Amino acid sequence: MSVATEARHSAPTVLRRPDVRLGSAIRLWQRNASIYRRTYKMNILPNFFEPVIYLLAMGLGLGRYLSSVQGVKYIDFIAHGLVATSTMFGTSFEVTFNCFVKMQFGRVYEAATATPLSIEDVGLGELLWGTTRATIYGVLFFLIATAFGVVHSWLAVFVPLAVVAIGLMFSVIGLSFTALIPLIDFFTYYWTLFITPMFMFSGIFFPLSRLTDWIHVIAWFMPLYHGANLLRALMLTGDAGAALASAAWIVVVTAGLFVVPLNLLHRRLVR
């Protein structure tokens, strides 16, 4: 009886203030960067080919059969959404599968927390690293897309900043899921019920405007929808108001959830 009371008492709520220090978190970021440095030459090439393939196949291939979508060339219509998607994928593999393997099988977090790092520092380091990966993917896609002539607004100078914000948002969401699931197999749900539907229904390949209202309601709750809208405003329409509205959604959601993965990791690993 007293044991149960104690357990409830010591269980941290997911929103409490985490024991976190930026300097320590950067140490874990540096670990990941040291390891990435050994393999980036292998990794960066697919990062280059993927956008080219997408833009060629969808933009130029499929675009040949579509005169225009919402008054713009098809390649212009999809390019910014693909930058957002590439950003999302850039961190999502990292903070789901990679982090789970590090946590559960490689015992990397056990090693790191035997040093002055807290588990929350480790979590923040992973968020920063996921965001870094997302930024590399997103910016690279953006630069290649630019070469295809899809940028139509000077607001595009803010794209790197937007990519960082989108990357951080998906890092926070992905790492929270990772800290919750008991088995690696559960990631199937994350990908098939969250990532893939967002990829398809965020207005990236076709506009949502002609679909029924409830699709719009669902879309409003999808992080990628706002990521794509933000990049559309920056790269295509140059609508600063729309950009700010999407950016605000992203910032509020990210800030609101920011401590959740850190506290979930604490609850899972500090026993």
Next chain:
Amino acid sequence: MSSAVLARGLTKRFGELEAVRGIDFQVDERECFGFLGPNGAGKTTTMRMISCASPVTAGELSVLGLDPVAGGRDIKRRTGVLPQEYNLDEEVSVLENLVIYARYFDIGTRTSRPRAEELLEFMQLTDKRDWRVPRLSGGMKRRLMIARALMNQPELLVLDEPTTGLDPQARHLVWEKLRSLKREGVTLLLTTHYMDEAAQLCDRLVIMHEGRILVEGSPREMIAKETSPQVVEVFDPSAEQQRELATLEGLADRVERLVDRWLFYTGDGDALFAKVRSIMPDAASVWLRGATLEDVFLMLTGRGLLE
């Protein structure tokens, strides 16, 4: 002399399970202190509390004069930890493992590289410095993990089963290194279920069982206090011989009958040995030896499998 670790009524519960049940102990600076016990005795949980990996449920704990709750980061900064299971960075080289780990302590490359080279030399891994971890044998990984635990030049070294799974050569090398660290003034805390390891390394030790400390002392004290100094072991006595051996029971302090052996614990081994030999003509089936820590351990924790 001040104490490196002080525990009073130290308790750890995981839900309904009470893993550590209010133990008291004190570790002096610069000594080697051992926790002996069968699997599930609470040794690892105790080590995890000391190294600030696991919060204390109840009782008091002070490590290097600090409270693990308020001073966790400072304790960890001054402590080296060797966990039971391998947790090296598999993707990078032996040397990089040490450099990355040192960075967690805010030790920059300029300091950590020469220190890593030095520790690789100390652990006889210099020629493996550029190998990646999966190429290393179990013994090499263990030595690398000890080197890693030393990167922050700790005052306190917490070792959870330092030689489990190692071959005899690697075990002796590790023991030698641990003794030389102790000479340099490092306080050593270790768990083991090898009695010879405890006898070799520990100034003082406790035997734990089911979350409690059963006895405490130096290996020698413990043997003197808990058991008779000599043991006559008799192997495979026949039914006839067993009947005759039973008549000698009164002469021993304690007799233990196992499936294939009888053990007579006694203060006068020579006399009892002669009597047993008159019953057992085959010299190879009777053996007189000194009592060991293992006798104490098995007497206190029983011979049945505990898991």
